[in-house]
Amino acid sequence: MERYEYRLVQAPGQSGTAPGSHNGEDGLAGTILGIMNEAGREGWQFLRRESLAGEAPRGWLRRRAAPQDYLVFRRPLPARQPAPAPAPETAPGAAHHTPRREPMSTSELEKLRANIRKALGPEMMERPRTP
Numbered sequence: 001m002e003r004y005e006y007r008l009v010q011a012p013g014q015s016g017t018a019p020g021s022h023n024g025e026d027g028l029a030g031t032i033l034g035i036m037n038e039a040g041r042e043g044w045q046f047l048r049r050e051s052l053a054g055e056a057p058r059g060w061l062r063r064r065a066a067p068q069d070y071l072v073f074r075r076p077l078p079a080r081q082p083a084p085a086p087a088p089e090t091a092p093g094a095a096h097h098t099p100r101r102e103p104m105s106t107s108e109l110e111k112l113r114a115n116i117r118k119a120l121g122p123e124m125m126e127r128p129r130t131p
Helices: 024-041 106-120
Strands: 004-010 045-052 055-057 063-065 068-076
Touching: 004 024, 024 045, 024 068
Parallel strands: none
Antiparallel strands: 004 068, 045 068, 055 063
């Protein structure tokens, strides 16, 4: 299903005149044509003209209903790319497995114990274990 984005541009009133035109209709048509050509260069497609309710000043405290005309444009949204599948290590529900290592040699094991004793102190290493 194709998806669209929309754009509303307020249509010019009867007073719009194009340069070099002598009557209001040529000026209005030229102004609308300019709006449509500019939108077309940006990839927008003219869809329709809509008249929406609005208000205009009528006096000091009163307002009157005055419809506003809009030009409706649309253009297709870029296709969404599917999200990449998570890597097998990070897939939800997958158990975390540590990679297998070769067993330590006796000398490597003694070096590791010495480093732990140095870091923790002899009192931590000599404490009796409680079940």
